[in-house]
Amino acid sequence: MIIGGGAAGFFSAINIANKKPNAQIMILEKSDKLLYKVQISGGGRCNVTHSCFEPMQLIKNYPRGEKNLINIFHRFQPKDTIAWFAERGVQIKTEADGRMFPITDSSQSIIDCFMKEAKKNHIDIHINTAVDSLQKTKNDKWRITTSKGDTIVADKVVVCTGSHLRTWKALEELGHQVESPVASLFTFNTKDTRLRDMMGISLHHVQLSIASTKLKSEGPLLITHWGLSGPAILKLSAWGARELASMQYKFVLRINFTGLQTAEEVKNEILSIKNTNPKKQISNTILFHMPTRFYESMLLYSKIDTTKKWADFSSKEINILTELFFNSTLDIHGKSTNKDEFVTCGGISLKEIDFKTMQSKLHSNLFFAGEIMDIDAITGGFNFQAAWSTAWVVSESV
Ligand SMILES: Cc1cc2nc3c(=O)[nH]c(=O)nc-3n(C[C@H](O)[C@H](O)[C@H](O)COP(=O)(O)OP(=O)(O)OC[C@H]3O[C@@H](n4cnc5c(N)ncnc54)[C@H](O)[C@@H]3O)c2cc1C
Incomplete structure (x- = not known):
């Protein structure tokens, strides 16, 4: 039977x-x-x-x-x-x-x-x-x-x-x-205004972690109407299914958009761009192969003067850029089903x-x-x- x-x-x-x-x-x-x-x-x-x-x-x-x-x-x-x-x-x-x-x-x-x-x-x-x-x-x-x-x-x-x-x-x-x-395999909801006009943008490799936990993942990320999706998010939702449920799906997500492993490497990469392109405006030199729309929105959010030339960047501003791309944080409030593909843990x-x-x-x-x-x-x-x-x-x- x-x-x-x-x-x-x-x-x-x-x-x-x-x-x-x-x-x-x-x-x-x-x-x-x-x-x-x-x-x-x-x-x-x-x-x-x-x-x-x-x-x-x-x-x-x-x-x-x-x-x-x-x-x-x-x-x-x-x-x-x-x-x-x-x-x-x-x-x-x-x-x-x-x-x-x-x-x-x-x-x-x-x-x-x-x-x-x-x-x-x-x-x-x-x-x-x-x-x-x-x-x-x-x-x-x-x-x-x-x-x-x-x-x-x-x-x-x-x-x-x-x-x-x-x-x-x-x-x-x-x-x-x-x-x-x-639930397992779900997407993350956020009301963060940074993502407001970025729906549909995907980043080919990000590293994610959840504050106050050991949960981590990496891979492609997709910005959706409600928040974040893509393989890196779905993996995190599956591995963290129980822990995230116990947090009622409210947590701080840390994102490294650069694909590099340490803040030091990120800073060195930005410094090398600065040194090789001193006369270029920061908005014309896209860092870490990011989609242009995403890069520009992030700069706007950081309140950095995007018309400024690389040569005029202070080390304090280089640190702000490093933090912006290596260690961004987003408040997550809730989850959504991934294309109706619900799997139960x-x-x-x-x-x-x-x-x-x-x-x-x-x-x-x-x-x-x-x-x-x-x-x-x-x-x-x-x-x-x-x-x-x-x-x-x-x-x-x-
Ligand atoms: C929208 C969606 C898309 C998915 N896409 C993929 C994919 O592409 N690849 C992948 O690997 N996984 C995918 N999954 C997950 C995958 O479908 C499941 O892991 C898989 O179907 C589990 O198979 P199962 O036979 O154990 O259970 P089910 O497929 O759920 O089958 C169980 C069956 O038992 C019946 N049943 C329940 N209780 C009783 C009862 N008391 N008496 C008689 N019958 C009963 C149910 O009606 C059902 O027909 C997807 C899931 C969803 C929801």
């Missing part, structure tokens, strides 16, 4: 069927749509996985689940995902940033593949059927009660319900602990799952795959990869 007709549910069901062709496999899905998140994922293109083929590197993209996934990725990793889909006629391509999509650029290719495989393997699928409760029988099987009032007895149950409060509650009743859910506690089998340590014949567990990743195809890999291991042990 597979509970949940999403990515992890289908991948578990098909692989169990492939390994044990005579098994009777049923998927119960509470909504009227199968594979809904696959359909809307990656802006409708489905970012299936990431071109990262070293398990030790791969795990670094998982703020929750990092250590538990090492052995899982040694058994099924992005290379295996690509081969799995290729064997079933779906070719996957890599984009410049490492994200991988079906060559059709359509999530429908993944859905069609799963539906075809499910049909071929006689997997019995029921939509509009939620699992309401799970009870262990005397002979170690599971009695499942559905929203339709049916009772079904299964030898083995794989729970693939994603981040779903009611299922977590049912599992808590069986003694499992649920790490409380909070939290779920079934990983301490209670045997990662060699994906079986519950508390109950035999009860398995988990996908987002139901306290596993989540940064954006880039890593969340689906965790669903494929954990579902694969489930299929081996079932």
